Amino acid sequence: xxxxxxxxxxxxxxxxxxxxxxxxxxxxxxxxxxxxxxxxxxxxxxxxxxxxxxxxxxxxxxxxxxxxxxxxxxxxxxxxxxxxxxxxxxxxxxxxxxxxxxxxxxxxxxxxxxxxxxxxxxxxxxxxxxxxxxxxxxxxxxxxxxxxxxxxxxxxxxxxxxxxxxxxxxxxxxxxxxxxxxxxxxxxxxxxxxxxxxxxxxxxxxxxxxxxxxxxxxxxxxxxxxxxxxxxxx
Amino acid sequence: xxxxxxxxxxxxxxxxxxxxxxxxxxxxxxxxxxxxxxxxxxxxxxxxxxxxxxxxxxxxxxxxxxxxxxxxxxxxxxxxxxxxxxxxxxxxxxxxxxxxxxxxxxxxxxxxxxxxxxxxxxxxxxxxxxxxxxxxxxxxxxxxxxxxxxxxxxxxxxxxxxxxxxxxxxxxxxxxxxxxxxxxxxxxxxxxxxxxxxxxxxxxxxxxxxxxxxxxxxxxxxxxxxxxxxxxxxx
Amino acid sequence: xxxxxxxxxxxxxxxxxxxxxxxxxxxxxxxxxxxxxxxxxxxxxxxxxxxxxxxxxxxxxxxxxxxxxxxxxxxxxxxxxxxxxxxxxxxxxxxxxxxxxxxxxxxxxxxxxxxxxxxxxxxxxxxxxxxxxxxxxxxxxxxxxxxxxxxxxxxxxxxxxxxxxxxxxxxxxxxxxxxxxxxxxxxxxxxxxxxxxxxxxxxxxxxxxxxxxxxxxxxxxxxxxxxxxxxxxxxxxxxxxxxxxxxxxxx
Numbered sequence: 036x037x038x039x040x041x042x043x044x045x046x047x048x049x050x051x052x053x054x055x056x057x058x059x060x061x062x063x064x065x066x067x068x069x070x071x072x073x074x075x076x077x078x079x080x081x082x083x084x085x086x087x088x089x090x091x092x093x094x095x096x097x098x099x100x101x102x103x104x105x106x107x108x109x110x111x112x113x114x115x116x117x118x119x120x121x122x123x124x125x126x127x128x129x130x131x132x133x134x135x136x137x138x139x140x141x142x143x144x145x146x147x148x149x150x151x152x153x154x155x156x157x158x159x160x161x162x163x164x165x166x167x168x169x170x171x172x173x174x175x176x177x178x179x180x181x182x183x184x185x186x187x188x189x190x191x192x193x194x195x196x197x198x199x200x201x202x203x204x205x206x207x208x209x210x211x212x213x214x215x216x217x218x219x220x221x222x223x224x225x226x227x228x229x230x231x232x233x234x235x236x237x238x239x240x241x242x243x244x245x246x247x248x249x250x251x252x253x254x255x256x257x258x259x260x261x262x263x264x265x266x267x268x269x
Numbered sequence: 270x271x272x273x274x275x276x277x278x279x280x281x282x283x284x285x286x287x288x289x290x291x292x293x294x295x296x297x298x299x300x301x302x303x304x305x306x307x308x309x310x311x312x313x314x315x316x317x318x319x320x321x322x323x324x325x326x327x328x329x330x331x332x333x334x335x336x337x338x339x340x341x342x343x344x345x346x347x348x349x350x351x352x353x354x355x356x357x358x359x360x361x362x363x364x365x366x367x368x369x370x371x372x373x374x375x376x377x378x379x380x381x382x383x384x385x386x387x388x389x390x391x392x393x394x395x396x397x398x399x400x401x402x403x404x405x406x407x408x409x410x411x412x413x414x415x416x417x418x419x420x421x422x423x424x425x426x427x428x429x430x431x432x433x434x435x436x437x438x439x440x441x442x443x444x445x446x447x448x449x450x451x452x453x454x455x456x457x458x459x460x461x462x463x464x465x466x467x468x469x470x471x472x473x474x475x476x477x478x479x480x481x482x483x484x485x486x487x488x489x490x491x492x493x494x495x496x497x498x499x500x501x502x503x504x
Numbered sequence: 505x506x507x508x509x510x511x512x513x514x515x516x517x518x519x520x521x522x523x524x525x526x527x528x529x530x531x532x533x534x535x536x537x538x539x540x541x542x543x544x545x546x547x548x549x550x551x552x553x554x555x556x557x558x559x560x561x562x563x564x565x566x567x568x569x570x571x572x573x574x575x576x577x578x579x580x581x582x583x584x585x586x587x588x589x590x591x592x593x594x595x596x597x598x599x600x601x602x603x604x605x606x607x608x609x610x611x612x613x614x615x616x617x618x619x620x621x622x623x624x625x626x627x628x629x630x631x632x633x634x635x636x637x638x639x640x641x642x643x644x645x646x647x648x649x650x651x652x653x654x655x656x657x658x659x660x661x662x663x664x665x666x667x668x669x670x671x672x673x674x675x676x677x678x679x680x681x682x683x684x685x686x687x688x689x690x691x692x693x694x695x696x697x698x699x700x701x702x703x704x705x706x707x708x709x710x711x712x713x714x715x716x717x718x719x720x721x722x723x724x725x726x727x728x729x730x731x732x733x734x735x736x737x738x739x740x741x742x743x744x745x746x747x748x749x750x751x752x753x754x755x
Contacts, residue, residue, distance in 0.1 A: 094481070095473075097432070098476060098481060099436070099473045099476045099480070100436035100439035100440075100476055101436070102439050102440055102450075103439060103469055103473050106469040107466065107470060107473060110465050111466050114466065201334065201335065205335075205337035205338075206337070208340060209440075219339065219340065233347045233348050236340060236347060236348065240336055240340050240344055243336055243337055244332060244336065246335075247334070247335035247336075248331060248335050251331075393594070395590055395592060395594035396596060396597070398588075398594060399590060399596065400596070400607075401553075402554070402586075402590075403607060403608025403612055403656060403660060404583055404584045404611075404613055405607070405608065405611055405612045414596050414598070414599075414607075417598045418598050421598070
C-alpha cells in the first residue's frame with residue numbers, strides 16, 4: 036500500500052535538493068557556454084592541434100556514458116591531488132573536499148563537449164555572406180561575430196542548448212555517485228529508513244518533471260523572443 | 270610501494286569485461302526492437318488527426334524527456350512489481366534484465382516517436398500524391414516511396430538514439446544487472462576497491478570504441494541507402 | 505469519357521470551387537486558363553482525389569461516383585485510369601528515372617517487370633531521355649525532371665492525363681522542351697486536361713479552352729472563340745492582362 040504521508044513529506048525533501056541541482060547546472064553552463072563556443076571556433080577555423088584535441092575530447096564525451104565519466108573523474112582527481120600535495124608537502128585532507136567541486140568539474144567537462152558540437156553546427160548554418168557583409172560595412176571580425184554572427188547562431192542553437200540543459204539537469208541525478216546531496220540522493224536517503232522506495236522515486240520523478248518542463252517552457256519563451264527578426268519573413 | 274596508477278590493470282580488465290557485452294547487447298537490443306515498435310505507434314498517434322491521441326502521445330514524450338534514466342529505472346524496478354501485486358501478480362522473483370528492458374523500452378519509444386515523426390514530416394507531400402496518382406494504393410505508397418525515403422532521413426538520428434540508449438543503459442548496474450558495468454564493479458570489489466580508476470578507464474574504452482563503431486556503421490548505411498541523394502558522382 | 509457535374513470544394517470558409525461542370529471526350533486536349541486562385545488547380549486535384557471535393561458527381565467511363573461518399577475501391581480504380589503531371593514534378597527522389605516510370609506499372613498495375621522496363625524505356629525515349637534511364641532526380645535539370653514526370657504519366661497508358669501547371673516551376677529557357685514533349689503526345693491522340701499559363705500552347709494545341717475565375721467556369725469554347733472573340737467581360741479583361749497588345753493570333 037502506498038504511504039501517502041511519506042509521499043508528501045518526501046516530496047519536500049526531494050524539493051530541497053533542487054537548489055544544489057540548479058547550482059551545479061548553472062555553474063556547468065557558465066563554464067561550458069563560452070568555452071564550448073571558443074572551442075567550436077577552433078574546430079571551424081581548423082586551428083592546428085587544438086581543433087584535433089577538441090575533436091577527440093568531443094568524441095570521448097559523446098562516446099562514453101556520463102556515469103563512467105563521473106567514475107573516472109571522481110577517482111582520478113584525488114589521485115592527482117595526492118601526488119601534487121605530496122610533492123609540495125601540502126597537508127590538506129583531500130577527502131574533505133566538498134563533492135560539489137567534483138560535480139562542477141564533471142558536468143562542466145561533459146557539457147562543454149556537447150556545446151562544442153551545438154555551436155559548431157549552428158555556426159555552420161550561418162552563411163559566409165553575413166561575415167563578408169559585416170566586413171564590408173567596416174566591422175572588425177570580432178565586432179562581426181559579436182553583433183551579427185553570434186546573435187544569429189544563438190537562435191539556431193537555442194533548441195539544442197535547451198536539450199543540453201535539460202539533459203544536464205537530468206544528469207545531476209547521477210550526483211549520488213559523488214555523494215552530492217541533490218534531489219535523487221536526498222529522497223533516496225529518506226526512503227532507506229522504511230523502504231518506501233516507490234513513494235520516494237515517485238517524488239523524485241515529479242520534481243524532475245516540474246523542473247525540466249519549466250526549463251523547457253522558459254527556453255521556448257526566450258527562443259520566441261530571440262527569433263523575432265525571423266517573423267517578418269513568415 | 271604500490272603505484273597509484275598502473276596501466277596494466279586496464280589491459281587486463283578489458284578481456285574480463287568483453288564477455289559481459291553480451292548482456293549489454295541483449296538488453297539494449299530488446300529495448301531497441303520493442304522501442305521501435307511502440308515508437309511507431311506513438312508517432313502514428315502524433316500524426317493522426319485525433320486531437321486526444323496527439324495530446325496523449327505528446328504528453329508521454331514530454332514526461333519521458335524530463336525523467337532521468339536512473340529515476341525511471343528505479344521507478345520501474347520498485348513500481349512495476351508493486352502495481353503488479355495490486356492485481357495479484359508476483360513479479361518479485363523476475364530477472365532484473367526484465368526491468369531494465371521495460372525502462373529503456375519506455376524511454377526509447379519516446380525518442381523513436383520523435384525521430385519517426387520528424388523524418389516523416391520531412392518528406393514532401395507530393396511524393397505520396399505522385400505515388401497514388403500512378404496507381405499505387407496508400408499502403409504501397411507508404412511502403413515503397415515514403416518509408417524508404419523516411420528511413421534515410423531517420424538514419425543519423427536513429428544512430429544517435431542507439432548510442433544514447435547504450436550509454437544510458439550503463440546505469441542498469443544500479444538495480445543489479447551484471448552487464449559490463451556490473452562486471453567492472455565486481456572486479457573493483459574483488460581488488461578491494463584498489464585500482465578502480467584503471468577499470469573505469471577500461472570500461473570507457475569499451476564504450477568509446479563501441480560508439481565509434483556504431484557511428485561509422487550508420488554513416489555507411491546512410492551512404493548505402495542514400496541513393497538518389499548523390500548529386501555529383503555519376504552523370 | 506469524363507464528366508464532372510456541379511463540383512464544390514471549400515478550404516475552411518474559403519469556397520474555391522462553386523459548382524463546376526466539365527466534360528471531356530476521348531482525344532480532347534482541353535486547356536484551363538484563369539487567374540491564380542480561380543480554382544483551376546483545385547479542380548484538377550479533385551478529379552484525381554488528391555483533394556476531397558465536398559459535393560458533386562463524376563463519371564469516368566463506366567464508373568460513377570458521388571464526391572461526398574467515394575469508395576476507396578473507386579478512387580483506386582479511377583486513379584488507375586487517370587495520370588497526373590505535377591507542377592513541381594514530384595519524382596520519387598529515391599528512384600531512378602526509369603524506376604520512376606516503372607513503379608506504377610509494376611506495383612500499381614502488376615505488369616511483369618521486364619515488360620514494364622520495356623514500356624518505361626520507350627516512354628523515356630519518347631520524351632528524349634534515352635540517356636538518362638539510371639539518373640536520379642537530383643541529377644536532372646528541372647526540364648528533364650518534368651519530362652520524366654510526363655513519361656511516368658504516358659507509360660501508364662491512361663485514359664486521360666491531367667497536367668497541373670507543368671511548366672510554371674521551370675526556368676524560362678527550359679519551358680520549351682517540356683511544351684514540345686506535350687505537343688508531341690497530344691498529336692498522338694492522348695486525351696489531356698491542362699492547367700497552364702502558356703497561351704501559345706493553348707492556342708496551338710488545345711481543341712477546347714476553358715476560362716475559370718472565382719471558382720466557376722466563365723466561358724468555354726474553341727481557342728478561336730476564347731482568344732479572338734471572347735464574349736464575357738471577365739475573359740476579355742484577363743486576356744488583355746496576360747497577352748501583350750501587339751500579339752496577334754494566327755488561327
